[in-house]
Amino acid sequence: MNEIVIMIIGIAAYLILAPVIGILVSGYDRVVTARMQGRVGPPFLQPLYDIIKLFNKEATIVNKVQTALVVAFLIFQVFTGCIFFSGSDILLVFFALTLADVLLILTACSTNSPYSSMGAQRELLSIMAYEPMTLLTAIGFYMVAHSFNVKDIICTDTPAIIKLPGIFIGYVFILVIKLRKSPFDLSTSHHAHQEMVKGLTQDISGNVLGVFELAELYASVLNMAVVGLFFITNKPISILWALIAINVVYFVILLIDNIFPRVKWDVMLWSSWIVTFTLGGANLFLLDVLKS
Amino acid sequence: MKISRSPWLLHYDASSCNGCDIEVLAATTPLYDVERFGIINTGNPKHADILVITGGVNAQSANVVKQIYSQMPDPKVVIAAGICACDGGIFKDCYNISGGTDTVIPVDIYVPGCAVRPEALIDGVIKAVALLDQKRKEAVEHASCQVDFSKRPAK
Numbered sequence: 001m002n003e004i005v006i007m008i009i010g011i012a013a014y015l016i017l018a019p020v021i022g023i024l025v026s027g028y029d030r031v032v033t034a035r036m037q038g039r040v041g042p043p044f045l046q047p048l049y050d051i052i053k054l055f056n057k058e059a060t061i062v063n064k065v066q067t068a069l070v071v072a073f074l075i076f077q078v079f080t081g082c083i084f085f086s087g088s089d090i091l092l093v094f095f096a097l098t099l100a101d102v103l104l105i106l107t108a109c110s111t112n113s114p115y116s117s118m119g120a121q122r123e124l125l126s127i128m129a130y131e132p133m134t135l136l137t138a139i140g141f142y143m144v145a146h147s148f149n150v151k152d153i154i155c156t157d158t159p160a161i162i163k164l165p166g167i168f169i170g171y172v173f174i175l176v177i178k179l180r181k182s183p184f185d186l187s188t189s190h191h192a193h194q195e196m197v198k199g200l201t202q203d204i205s206g207n208v209l210g211v212f213e214l215a216e217l218y219a220s221v222l223n224m225a226v227v228g229l230f231f232i233t234n235k236p237i238s239i240l241w242a243l244i245a246i247n248v249v250y251f252v253i254l255l256i257d258n259i260f261p262r263v264k265w266d267v268m269l270w271s272s273w274i275v276t277f278t279l280g281g282a283n284l285f286l287l288d289v290l291k292s
Numbered sequence: 293m294k295i296s297r298s299p300w301l302l303h304y305d306a307s308s309c310n311g312c313d314i315e316v317l318a319a320t321t322p323l324y325d326v327e328r329f330g331i332i333n334t335g336n337p338k339h340a341d342i343l344v345i346t347g348g349v350n351a352q353s354a355n356v357v358k359q360i361y362s363q364m365p366d367p368k369v370v371i372a373a374g375i376c377a378c379d380g381g382i383f384k385d386c387y388n389i390s391g392g393t394d395t396v397i398p399v400d401i402y403v404p405g406c407a408v409r410p411e412a413l414i415d416g417v418i419k420a421v422a423l424l425d426q427k428r429k430e431a432v433e434h435a436s437c438q439v440d441f442s443k444r445p446a447k
């Protein structure tokens with residue numbers, strides 16, 4: 001009984017708080033980015049204004065399935081977060097996230113714009129680049145906590161990071177791809193003027209783009225929460241460590257975003273696979289050897 | 293909440309001498325930093341609220357300007373930046389210049405200058421966002437679609 005109540009609280013908190021936190025994080029992102037470039041930057045709540053504006057705009061719908069696919073993308077994104085914050089299977093979380101991304105790719109493929117389909121192809125390559133690492137992350141958590149369930153992972157005595165430093169670095173690496181930050185913002189970019197305009201979101205406009213942005217907020221909160229999972233133990237103080245870690249990781253990603261230029265897809269692919277198999281693979285191997 | 297807090301710009305060079313283009317880009321640099329007002333320079337007409345046209349629109353770019361304009365979702369505002377975009381400027385009498393942006397699409401704000409100063413341009417953009425709010429309000433009040441179908445190219 002008690003467990004179900006906690007589950008429902010987790011889901012409700014995620015549904016309500018994730019957009020709020022997402023907006024704050026994204027506002028922080030834009031202000032810090034501007035300061036790094038020596039600019040004043042937008043108001044802190046700019047992402048909120050953007051979303052409100054988008055919901056007030058007319059959408060140019062290019063075909064029948066586009067809107068349905070974008071809404072399905074939002075639903076899957078939120079559904080995935082609900083699985084995570086209700087303490088369920090982390091493997092399922094990663095698979096459902098991929099499914100959400102596939103829906104986004106279908107959206108982009110459904111339009112006739114060449115920029116859109118280029119963005120979709122690059123997004124497929126991004127999935128190829130980050131998916132092995134997410135699997136290793138799930139396996140790593142299993143080896144530490146002997147369970148794929150988030151509620152068991154957060155009940156261990158020692159934080160997972162102690163046993164999984166390689167996996168952690170690998171996860172942060174692919175997080176750059178997942179959050180679409182430079183140098184891996186190939187499919188669509190937050191920065192102005194990519195070589196293929198807006199890529200993936202080229203043909204999504206007006207309030208449909210608003211739905212997409214909302215889904216991205218949910219996604220960013222979920223992705224950062226997985227970073228926190230490396231630090232949370234059964235002691236309440238560990239939540240503080242997790243929050244500090246999330247902040248540090250986000251700042252590092254912002255720094256990388258501002259320092260590195262965009263790379264080509266092949267560089268993304270081999271670099272992320274090298275990181276996955278050296279850091280992630282070695283970490284799992286050592287864990288296995290030390291255990292036996 | 294007003295939509296004017298987040299205007300996204302689309303800049304198109306319709307046969308400008310590049311003087312105005314450089315000033316438009318200068319407005320996004322740290323010195324002028326238009327992102328202070330939430331303005332983002334997007335390359336995608338479907339995301340844009342404000343269309344900034346530089347240059348006097350020649351025979352080749354006229355169709356592109358019309359295309360871009362019709363791709364932008366409502367409410368939208370057009371700014372003619374630089375005297376060439378306003379009425380053709382020094383190129384007015386050239387055989388290929390149609391003489392200002394308003395010969396092809398409706399223009400809301402004229403920002404003169406050769407080249408247009410970034411300060412003047414930011415001023416124009418601030419005027420444009422006020423107009424955006426007004427257009428949005430009108431659209432809600434009349435509960436009607438603002439797309440002018442007479443301007444759509446015939447099938």
Ligand code: SF4
Nearest residue numbers: 309311374376406407
């Ligand atoms: S107004 Fe002057 S600077 Fe601008 S495009 Fe015309 S000639 Fe060039």
